[in-house]
Amino acid sequence: xxxxxxxxxxxxxxxxxxxxxxxxxxxxxxxxxxxxxxxxxxxxxxxxxxxxxxxxxxxxxxxxxxxxxxxxxxxxxxxxxxxxxxxxxxxxxxxxxxxxxxxxxxxxxxxxxxxxxxxxxxxxxxxxxxxxxxxxxxxxxxxxxxxxxxxxxxxxxxxxxxxxxxxxxxxxxxxxxxxxxxxxxxxxxxxxxxxxxxxxxxxxxxxxxxxxxxxxxxxxxxxxxxxxxxxxxxxxxxxxxxxxxxxxxxxxxxxxxxxxxxxxxxxxxxxxxxxxxxxxxxxxxxxxxxxxxxxxxxxxxxxxxxxxxxxxxxxxxxxxxxxxxxxxxxxxxxxxxxxxxxxxxxxxxxxxxxxxxxxxxxxxxxxxxxxxxxxxxxxxxxxxxxxxxxxxxxxxxxxxxxxxxxxxxxxxxx
Numbered sequence: 214x215x216x217x218x219x220x221x222x223x224x225x226x227x228x229x230x231x232x233x234x235x236x237x238x239x240x241x242x243x244x245x246x247x248x249x250x251x252x253x254x255x256x257x258x259x260x261x262x263x264x265x266x267x268x269x270x271x272x273x274x275x276x277x278x279x280x281x282x283x284x285x286x287x288x289x290x291x292x293x294x295x296x297x298x299x300x301x302x303x304x305x306x307x308x309x310x311x312x313x314x315x316x317x318x319x320x321x322x323x324x325x326x327x328x329x330x331x332x333x334x335x336x337x338x339x340x341x342x343x344x345x346x347x348x349x350x351x352x353x354x355x356x357x358x359x360x361x362x363x364x365x366x367x368x369x370x371x372x373x374x375x376x377x378x379x380x381x382x383x384x385x386x387x388x389x390x391x392x393x394x395x396x397x398x399x400x401x402x403x404x405x406x407x408x409x410x411x412x413x414x415x416x417x418x419x420x421x422x423x424x425x426x427x428x429x430x431x432x433x434x435x436x437x438x439x440x441x442x443x444x445x446x447x448x449x450x451x452x453x454x455x456x457x458x459x460x461x462x463x464x465x466x467x468x469x470x471x472x473x474x475x476x477x478x479x480x481x482x483x484x485x486x487x488x489x490x491x492x493x494x495x496x497x498x499x500x501x502x503x504x505x506x507x508x509x510x511x512x513x514x515x516x517x518x519x520x521x522x523x524x525x526x527x528x529x530x531x532x533x534x535x536x537x538x539x540x541x542x543x544x545x546x547x548x549x550x551x552x553x554x555x556x557x558x559x560x561x562x563x564x565x566x567x568x569x570x571x572x573x574x575x576x577x578x579x580x581x582x583x584x585x586x587x588x589x590x591x592x593x594x595x596x597x598x599x600x601x602x603x604x605x606x607x608x609x610x611x612x613x614x615x616x617x618x619x620x621x622x623x624x625x626x627x
Contacts, residue, residue: 250517250551251559258555258589260626268307268314275300277597277622284328285374286366286614294331296323298622312344330377333362353389358382366605366616368567368577369533371415382409398430398438418532419451420461436475442485443468448530457534460495465528467505484508484524491528491538498537501570503528506542517551529567537571555589559599577612579605587624595624 262269277298283291302319320336339357346352363370363379372379387404403425410418426444433439445466455461471485489505506526513519523545531539545563552558560583567577585599604615 250519250549251557253517253551255554255589258592260592263627265305268305270303270305272627273300273302273304274625275302275622277620279323279618279620281325281616281618283614283616284325284331284365286364286616287374288611288613291614292328294325294328296325296331298323298620311346312342314340314342316340330375333378333380334360335362336360349393351391351393353387353391355385355387357385359385366579366603366614368612369418369531372412379415380411382411383407384409396432398428398432400426400428400430402426417450417452417455417461420530421449421451422530423447423449430473438473438475439471440473440483440485441468441470442487446528450532455532455534459498460493461530461532462494463498464492464494466490466492467527469505469507471508479514480510480512482508482510482521484510489527493537499570501528501538501540503540519547519549521547521549523547531569533569535572536569536574539570540568542566542568552586557587557589558585559587560584575608575612577605577607579603593625593627595626597622597624 260271262271264270275298277300279296279298280293281296282293284294285292299322300320302317304315304317306316307314316339318336318338320334322334324332337357337359339355341353341355341357343351343353359382361381361383363372363381365374365378370379384407385404386406387402389400389402391401392399404423406422406424408418408420408422410416424444424446426442428440428442430438430440443466445464447464448462450461453460467487467489469485469487471483473483474481485507487505489503491501491503493500504526506524509521509523511519511521524543526542527540529539529541533539543563543565545561547561548559550558561581562583563579563581565577565579565581567579569575581601581603583599583601585597587595587597589595598619598621600617600619602615602617605613607613
């Protein structure tokens with residue numbers, strides 16, 4: 214089993230997010246068509262997972278130094294600083310003929326040299342599994358906990374620069390069922406996610422979200438298929454009203470229709486478009502119907518090159534004073550390239566728009582660029598350097614900022 218899970222965090226900017234996938238080594242001649250260049254075998258540089266009985270364990274440690282040009286993401290009087298970062302991560306996988314288990318734990322510790330109040334540690338752990346009780350049927354489940362640190366650039370952030378960034382406990386549970394027929398498929402998922410801000414001053418932002426979806430797939434001819442998906446999200450906030458006296462409980466439901474392409478030598482992924490409806494409980498808030506979009510596509514023009522495009526548009530939770538709702542649009546393009554047998558390159562360009570509705574309406578547009586290069590010294594150690602830049606524009610000048618990071622570091626894989 215070769216599975217990587219992304220780490221959810223309340224972050225508004227797509228900063229550098231590059232990590233080598235921890236997959237079991239393949240034979241020198243075995244190249245998985247359609248795989249990311251970062252995952253392909255490299256004779257002489259293959260990692261050697263640790264055997265723990267019938268399971269495989271991988272340990273990654275990253276140590277870096279980051280120069281931040283605008284620590285507090287302010288529109289003026291920017292303060293720069295250097296942060297020392299340590300990112301350990303452990304993953305373990307077990308699989309049998311009809312079942313898989315995956316576990317992981319991680320931490321991200323940052324220590325700023327001058328702005329000590331920004332020093333913080335995020336961490337988390339997760340366990341997930343998948344089993345096939347019968348032919349063409351599969352069940353999956355996941356349980357995870359994350360301690361996130363709110364990014365200063367998050368449009369919802371309230372904390373003064375005189376206070377430490379907000380810490381958030383996020384508990385997520387999900388279960389899914391899939392039926393895969395020759396031409397017809399069905400996917401059912403359900404889950405719950407609980408956000409708990411540790412600072413009592415942010416108590417009105419605590420909420421629990423219940424979500425569910427059902428997707429029907431029709432495959433007239435491999436590898437292309439068409440799908441229709443319906444979904445619903447229910448948000449229940451812990452307090453009856455937020456700091457502006459608004460009941461933020463709401464239900465969002467929608468439908469997507471689109472096309473997907475299964476793993477192939479060149480192109481894979483899925484993309485769907487449709488409508489969503491935001492239905493608030495508070496009669497003082499207006500409902501809203503909007504255009505929904507979701508998908509990701511990966512194109513491999515060559516074996517050692519991958520271009521991935523991701524798009525999203527939909528309703529997002531908000532507790533911003535004066536706002537009746539928020540719609541986010543995100544577009545990102547990522548390029549991964551094996552420039553040489555032991556030289557890996559990664560680049561990303563993104564755009565995020567957060568559009569608020571209501572008295573406090575504003576539209577925030579954030580553009581970002583990131584790049585990283587990594588040199589594999591041997592099968593265990595590598596050195597890397599990267600940079601990223603983000604700029605946000607808004608009607609309110611105080612919402613605008615520009616911010617850049619430059620980092621260098623060392624990675625170890627066991």
